[in-house]
Amino acid sequence: MLRLPTTAIRLCIYAILPRVTGVRVALGVDLGTGSVKVALVDEAGETLRSASQAYDLSSPHPGWAEADPMEWLHATTAAAGQVLDNGEGAGAMRVGFSGQMHGVVLCDESLDPVRPAITWADSRAGNEAADMQSALGPEVLARLGSPAVSGFAATSLRWIRVHEPEALVRARYALQPKDWLRARLGGMVATEPSDASGTLLANVDDGSWNDDAITWSGVDRDVLPPIIGSSDAAGEIHLAGKTFECVTGASDTAAAITGLGLSIGDGFTAVGSGSQTVSLVPRPTGGISHGTHLFATAGAPGSGWYRIGAVQNAGIALRQALTWLDATAEQANAALDQGVHPSDPLFVPYVAGERTPFVDPGLRGAWLGLGLDTSREAMLxxxxxxxxxxxxxxxxxxxxxxxxxxxxxxxxxxxSVDARFRQLIADASGRRLAPRDQPDAAVVGAAFLALGVTAPPASGADDVIEPQNSAHELLAARQQRLVEYVQQSHEQ
Structure with missing residues (x-):
């Protein structure tokens, strides 16, 4: 009878793989908005073992989206312990990091947070964003790669300067989430081009800090970390009772690009808490257009870029609405079995403001067209x-x-794993879609950065989802109605 190896035996196998087969492994840590994933990955991109730990966002006031960085630390430690079994068989692996972009962790000299982290989903700094847009103007913002929006480090820091100046007095560093986590685990205080380009404080073309933006934000330049390469050595960290060498890492989207093996001309759409549509471009040009952003890829400063449409309200809106309706995601997707009806209410998903394409932190969600005959199924x-x-x-x-x-x-x-939802995206966008079963692209990319390898080019799609003409026509009309509602709300 064939028996699968026990956990201890598997870990021993992972540890001796480099010596016996030449296959190298690394640990990837992906610090997401609602959970952290830790994975043991080989140089072919196979996830050998992984674990996740969830944590919550808090919203003590309307529009706020904060997190306790210490919960990130505890969750990462717990997930790593599951993957490494308290460090047994860990070998001499390196660790790479990826993480949610834009947010900011203010911490003291000991790397203890002085206040909760402000995340990318936070919309409190709408006034600060409007002021930044006006004060810096299109030329400086084009160098920063983004329109001025709430939830980015620059606007969040300006809000803190105005409303909580004592927090800045106590702060030694202002760090991106994954950079704080790496440093708190014992690594270097540093960042790299992909995360720096998402702060509205750095020049996206060459990966240097921008003095105009820093001055406007009201912080001292020395609270910002040095910008080094994504695969550069970043000291040693301590996880699961072991010490590991680590590299700087990358933002979640940049790490996913690495994990997917994409190059100039490639792109993808990802759906998670938010949604990102990415196009890898040859040069940092194009300015600010249609509420999109230009960010740096993982690598050395000034080595690569991508254009992104960053939608805040995907899974985060779904989860909130399901809470209101006391429903599950499966129940919502099952309601799609009958297709969208012309009489269905229209859900406006912007419960947390929006970046692409509307650039309005004040947007809020709504249901349009509710009636006495509206069923719970139609709402789902x-x-x-x-x-x-x-x-x-x-x-x-x-x-x-x-x-x-x-x-x-x-x-x-x-x-985007449900087939009914995939078809709905194809019908709503009018585009052919090629689902790729790579939900771990970011954590794999983080491990690749630690290994110093790149993914092989992606093979052609086996499964292509074609938009259905009749459904697309109905959805296009309903989408136009949604856009008109948002535009009217934006003008009020």
């Missing part, structure tokens, strides 16, 4: 439809900014 169906429209509008924004997207368009992310 409308929630999933509204998220699909948000994803589709992100795709349109990237194309409208002049960045090419492949046909079919790869679709990745843990939020």
């Amino acid at each position: 169906r409308s929630v999933v439809e509204g998220v699909a429209h948000a994803v589709a509008l992100g795709i349109d924004a990237v194309l409208g900014a002049g960045a090419p997207l492949p046909d079919p368009l790869p679709l990745i992310g843990g939020g």
Whole structure:
């Protein structure tokens, strides 16, 4: 009888793989918005073992989206312990990091947070964003790669300067989430081009800090870490009772690009807490257009870039609406079995403001067209439809900014695994989609950065989802109604 190896035996196998077969392994740590994933990955990109730990966002006031960095630390330690079995068989692996972009952790000299982290989903700094847009102007913002929006480090720091100046007095560093985690585990205080480019404090073309933006934010330059390469050595960290060498890492999207093996001309749409449509571009040009952003890829400063439509409201809106309706995601997707009806209410998914394409932190969600005859099933169906429209509008924004997207368009992310939802995205966007079963792209990319390898080019799609003409026509009309509602709200 064939028996699978026990955990201890598997870990021993992982430890001796480099010596016996020449296969190297690394540990990837992906610090997401709602959970952290730790994975043991080999140089072929196979996830040998992984574990996740969840944590919560808090919203003590409308529009706020904060997190306790110490919960990130505890969750990472717990997940790593599951993967490494308290460090047994860990070998001489290196560790790479990826993480949620834009947020900021203010911490003291000992790397203890002086206040909760402000995350990318936070919309409190709308006034600060408007002031930054006006004060710095289009030329400086084009160098920063983004319109001035709430939830980025620059606008969050300016808000703190105005409303909580004592926090800045106590702070020694202002760090991106994954950079704080790496440093708190014992690594260097540093960042790298992909995360720096998402702060609105750095020049996206050459990966240097921008003095105009720093001055506007009201912080001292020395609270910002040095910018080094994504695969550069970043000291040693301590996890699961072991000491590991680590590299700087990359933002989640840049790490996913690395994990997917993409190059100039490639792109994808990812659906998770938010949705990102990405196009890799040859030069840092194009300015700010259609609410999209230009960010740096993983690597050395000034070595690569991508255009992105960053939609805040995908899974985060779905989860909130399901809470209101006391429903599950499966129940919502099952409601799609009958297709979207013309009489269904229209769900406006912007419960946390929005970046692409509307650039309005004050946007809020709504249901349009509710009546006495509206069923719970129709409301559930409308929630999933509204998220699909948000994803589709992100795709349109990237194309409208002049960045090419492949046909079919790869679709990745843990939020896009249901076949009914995938079809709905194809119908809402009118684009052919090629689902890729790579929900771990970011954590694999983090491990690749630690290994110093790149993924092989992606093979052609086996499964292509074609948009259905009749469904697309109905959804296009409903999507236009959603856009008109948002534009009217934006003008008020």
